Amino acid sequence: MLDVCLLGCSGMMPLPRRWLTAMMARYNGSNLLIDCGEGTQIAIKNKGWSFNPIDVILITHFHADHISGLPGLLLTMGNAERKDPVTIVGPKGVEKVVNSLRVIAPELPFELKFIELNEKIEKLSLCGYNITAFKVNHNVVCYGYTLEIERKGKFSLEKAESLNIPKRFWSLLQNGEKVADGDKEYYPEMVMGPKRKGIKVCYCTDSRPLGIISEQAKNADLFICEGMYGEKDKIAKAKEYKHMTFYEAAKLAKEAEVKEMWLTHYSPSLLKPELYMKDVKKIFKNSVPGKDGKSVEINFEEE
Numbered sequence: 001m002l003d004v005c006l007l008g009c010s011g012m013m014p015l016p017r018r019w020l021t022a023m024m025a026r027y028n029g030s031n032l033l034i035d036c037g038e039g040t041q042i043a044i045k046n047k048g049w050s051f052n053p054i055d056v057i058l059i060t061h062f063h064a065d066h067i068s069g070l071p072g073l074l075l076t077m078g079n080a081e082r083k084d085p086v087t088i089v090g091p092k093g094v095e096k097v098v099n100s101l102r103v104i105a106p107e108l109p110f111e112l113k114f115i116e117l118n119e120k121i122e123k124l125s126l127c128g129y130n131i132t133a134f135k136v137n138h139n140v141v142c143y144g145y146t147l148e149i150e151r152k153g154k155f156s157l158e159k160a161e162s163l164n165i166p167k168r169f170w171s172l173l174q175n176g177e178k179v180a181d182g183d184k185e186y187y188p189e190m191v192m193g194p195k196r197k198g199i200k201v202c203y204c205t206d207s208r209p210l211g212i213i214s215e216q217a218k219n220a221d222l223f224i225c226e227g228m229y230g231e232k233d234k235i236a237k238a239k240e241y242k243h244m245t246f247y248e249a250a251k252l253a254k255e256a257e258v259k260e261m262w263l264t265h266y267s268p269s270l271l272k273p274e275l276y277m278k279d280v281k282k283i284f285k286n287s288v289p290g291k292d293g294k295s296v297e298i299n300f301e302e303e
Ligand SMILES: [Zn+2]
Pocket: 011, 012, 063, 065, 066, 206, 265
């Protein structure tokens, strides 16, 4: 099971009742945060989720509304007596940018590890999350992220019994381990079926629409996508500032055939995203206007 929370849904600046766009995932005791603008730690606190298990922080790009909250969050994690290292992933230069911000948060009781993204598409495996970073089209280098949770194949009792594999090895094989018993060796493939459909979440802000976004979001359980503008006549602005309208986001969701799409990163001038949803839903039915603290629990499909 994967928990996902859209911590805030504002773009550019936090507003009194709208924190900046960021997302937190919880899986198997390990939390992953995407983006950390000013006030993100307050949004986390509002949601009641904890800081201490944040093992991975993915940064989309180096605009203040996506990273300026980082030194404060790291200090809070330090005060919560975090000891384990935290991995920070971001575009080329992320280590330098974070270390510059850390001039005001120099002493932390845990180590920071950095992964710099250089390629158009990069795959990482961290804390049980399979992460794909993909370059999008903004006015600075920016990445979208796909998170996937793999699901193992089914354990076959019949196979285990017919191969006379001792019961005490079953759970090891289920965990993907090879087992040696005297001169006999047992492999997970002997008793495990093919991988089953896992869980997939795609997060993309800030960008113009691109083919790679719908490719990466393909069949996702949840697609969180920026929608800076709801007003149709703001398309020129969206193009100029390299953002999207609600309708462009809905078109990507439709192409990607996702289960559900949440809009986020609203312009501060956009006060009521709900007003535009009728037309957005004509393009993609399962479009939802994101709200601060909106969360969902995504489970593996029943069989
Ligand atoms: Zn932004």
